[in-house]
Amino acid sequence: MVERPDHRQTLLVRSGLDAHGTDSPLSPPIYQSTVYQFGSLDDLEAAFTEPSKRSVYYRNGTPNGRVLEELLSRLEGGEAAVCTASGMAAVYAALLAVLGPGDHLLADWRVYGGTYALLVHDLPKQGIEVSLVDLQDREAREQALRPTTRAVFAESLSNPLMNVLDLPELVAWSSPLGLAVVVDNSFATPALFRPLEWGAGLVVHSLPKYLSGHSSAMGGVVIGGAAQCQRVRDQVIRVGATLGPFDAWMALQGIRTLELRMQRHSQNALTLARWLSTHPAVQSVHYPLLPSHPQIELAKQLFPQGAGGMLALDLGSRGRVDRAVRKLVGRIPLAPSLADVATTLTYPAGTSHRALSPEQRAAQGIGDGLIRLSVGLEWVEDVARDLLAGLQ
Ligand SMILES: Cc1ncc(COP(=O)(O)O)c(C=O)c1O
Known part of the structure; x- marks a missing residue:
């Protein structure tokens, strides 16, 4: 054999x-x-x-x-x-x-x-x-x-x-x-x-x-x-x-736990992406397996096991992001990295993409109202509850 x-x-x-x-x-x-x-x-x-x-x-x-x-x-x-x-x-x-x-x-x-x-x-x-x-x-x-x-x-x-x-x-x-x-x-x-x-x-x-x-x-x-x-x-x-x-x-x-983590990150992110897409305070959500994503068919072909735990959402302005961040302190931390087992969020215009000019960021679709969410392994309804409080 x-x-x-x-x-x-x-x-x-x-x-x-x-x-x-x-x-x-x-x-x-x-x-x-x-x-x-x-x-x-x-x-x-x-x-x-x-x-x-x-x-x-x-x-x-x-x-x-x-x-x-x-x-x-x-x-x-x-x-x-x-x-x-x-x-x-x-x-x-x-x-x-x-x-x-x-x-x-x-x-x-x-x-x-x-x-x-x-x-x-x-x-x-x-x-x-x-x-x-x-x-x-x-x-x-x-x-x-x-x-x-x-x-x-x-x-x-x-x-x-x-x-x-x-x-x-x-x-x-x-x-x-x-x-x-x-x-x-x-x-x-x-x-x-x-x-x-x-x-x-x-x-x-x-x-x-x-x-x-x-x-x-x-x-x-x-x-x-x-x-x-x-x-x-x-x-x-x-x-x-x-x-x-x-x-x-x-x-x-x-x-050593990568395989299991990526499954759960992917499930939680898809659930939250779907839910956030229906929230009135959210102007747009970017996640490859959402029907609104222009590459959903490619994503299904290349990512049959899930598309990971990162998603981006647009709240429309820096002021709205700042209000959400303040409400989320102690629940979902603003932390300029990603992929922790706990959900974190960051503000690309002020962190990862700060080296770009506002015009360069705008050309890429990274506006002043954009939040990047690194969805963790929590019970997903708890994260949704926390986000709800932040977005109110
Ligand atoms: C996609 C990607 N590549 C590379 C890097 C750089 O990695 P490091 O911070 O470990 O130098 C980062 C950091 O955030 C990243 O997000």
């Missing part, structure tokens, strides 16, 4: 457990050491030549980071993974692995504001030109294409308006052109969508989002082919953007 590989759920729940064999703690230890010992020069040499397997010095990678890398690489279906100190470090290292001086990047204009700032301010300093376009619009893509274009970058579910990336279409267009496709999969996670299976070349994540599921660990990860990940690792070691062992350990504690 051919043995079937473990289901993703099993892989997740058991991750980190068998790293040390028998007579070992159930929860893996934290390797809080900046340096490791060697018995001979040959041993030292071997450790340097296998940085994804052996530890030499903290900046070159840690045992806790390696457990996470192995797991994430399997979850996304990559050959390798490299953990980084933050999601932004992962985005930067991934792009530098596929782009060099003189190259041009086509990036979706809806990307997270921090990524937007990196693309606009830092890549040009490396001699990399960037065009921010609506990557969903084939004509816009073709107009922006240059002989030097080498890569495209987009988020699988965009922040904050939950635009669904038509990755099969983008890959079909970019493959004959030889472009590397880099996808930020932080909002979707491999529990709901695996970009490498749809033909992307590299995937990045911000770890404090759904992969961890709590707001206690920082970090990022790049996943993809072995050669490109090696370039990412070299870059991360050179600039010192290595993930710390405690953050890697904390992320591992959270990721």
Whole structure:
């Protein structure tokens, strides 16, 4: 009988457990050491030549980071993974692995504001030109294409308006052109969508989002082919953007429940999105599986198990948002991140997208009345009750 590989759920729940064999703690230890010992020069040499397997010095990678890398690489279906100190470090290292001086990047204009700032301010300093376009619009893509274009970058579910990336279409267009496709999969996670299976070349994540599921660990990860990940690792070691062992350990504690969390986040978000769409104080709701979402058919095709826990709602003005935020104190906190097990909300115009001018935000549909809700795992009727109080 051919043995079937473990289901993703099993892989997740058991991750980190068998790293040390028998007579070992159930929860893996934290390797809080900046340096490791060697018995001979040959041993030292071997450790340097296998940085994804052996530890030499903290900046070159840690045992806790390696457990996470192995797991994430399997979850996304990559050959390798490299953990980084933050999601932004992962985005930067991934792009530098596929782009060099003189190259041009086509990036979706809806990307997270921090990524937007990196693309606009830092890549040009490396001699990399960037065009921010609506990557969903084939004509816009073709107009922006240059002989030097080498890569495209987009988020699988965009922040904050939950635009669904038509990755099969983008890959079909970019493959004959030889472009590397880099996808930020932080909002979707491999529990709901695996970009490498749809033909992307590299995937990045911000770890404090759904992969961890709590707001206690920082970090990022790049996943993809072995050669490109090696370039990412070299870059991360050179600039010192290595993930710390405690953050890697904390992320591992959270990721073990990823599958179940994403199911519940998705159910709760869909229920609330439907309910909010009927509320008179709400002008519009953005969630991929709502009939009002322009990409509902694509969302059903690419996200058959649910579209995650993020949704956006428009209250029409900053004043209305501020009144709602004040009423929600102690129930649904205003906290400029996402993906915690508890529901939180944020104000994109004043947080994630503050680097954009009001005109740029308006062009993307991010108005002064927009709230982004990160729907948690609570009993959904309790969240609805709290929101009702906030919206009154
Ligand atoms: C979609 C997305 N990608 C990347 C990042 C950056 O990650 P980090 O804050 O871990 O650097 C964020 C942060 O909010 C994000 O929302």
